[in-house]
Amino acid sequence: MISAAPRHGELSDFLTLTDGLSIARVAEALRCCTRTIRNYVAGRSPIPWHRIELLRLLKRETAAAPAETRPDDSDVGLTANIEPDPAAPDVPPAELLAWVGVHAPHFLSSQRSFALYVRGWNVVDKIRRAKREGTFADVLVRWRVLALEIPKSWRSGRLLKDNGPPAYHR
Incomplete structure (x- = not known):
């Protein structure tokens, strides 16, 4: 039996990956509206798993960027x-x-x-x-x-x- 990929992400993962970012910035990174992000945080809407994975990738890219390419x-x-x-x-x-x-x-x-x-x-x-x-x-x-x-x-x-x-x- 093959286990299916999860359909929804956890709010705790979402909050950890967006720590310190404004709702507007998170919405911009995920290419959605701010109301969607507010609904995720308030628990009114389930968070699609791909949004969590996109945040993980963005965080990894930021951490892996060499110091020379980071803005001063x-x-x-x-x-x-x-x-x-x-x-x-x-x-x-x-x-x-x-x-x-x-x-x-x-x-x-x-x-x-x-x-x-x-x-x-x-x-x-x-x-x-x-x-x-x-x-x-x-x-x-x-x-x-x-x-x-x-x-x-x-x-x-x-x-x-x-x-x-x-x-x-x-």
Whole structure:
């Protein structure tokens, strides 16, 4: 008896493979509408197995791309407007910005909240550890996607009101 290929993927696999990506970016990668992705995440629609496999292939391609072909930090369009930390010359402001943008983007709303997060959560040591373990490249890949989405979400609303300048500028 030959076992048939599964018809539907698991939500846990889908969420793992799309971690850190916006719904719009996932929809673009899968060439479908954002409503479809929202239905998958909410459990209203089953996830076709081929969508999971496509996400796996895309993730593998991104991880296998040599460093020379990966875009550098200057192509994200956002620049940190914070001073480099003299105690950590090996961690430039662009890397701090990427780390905070991926792990706690709401702390990018002002320089003050950004500095408090970096100091309070010891981000410099976390970046150094991620570089040693080889996981920091994943943070940079996710940041390149999020850097396009974050400014769009902050154009209006309370995040920029009376907080001072954000921790980055276009």
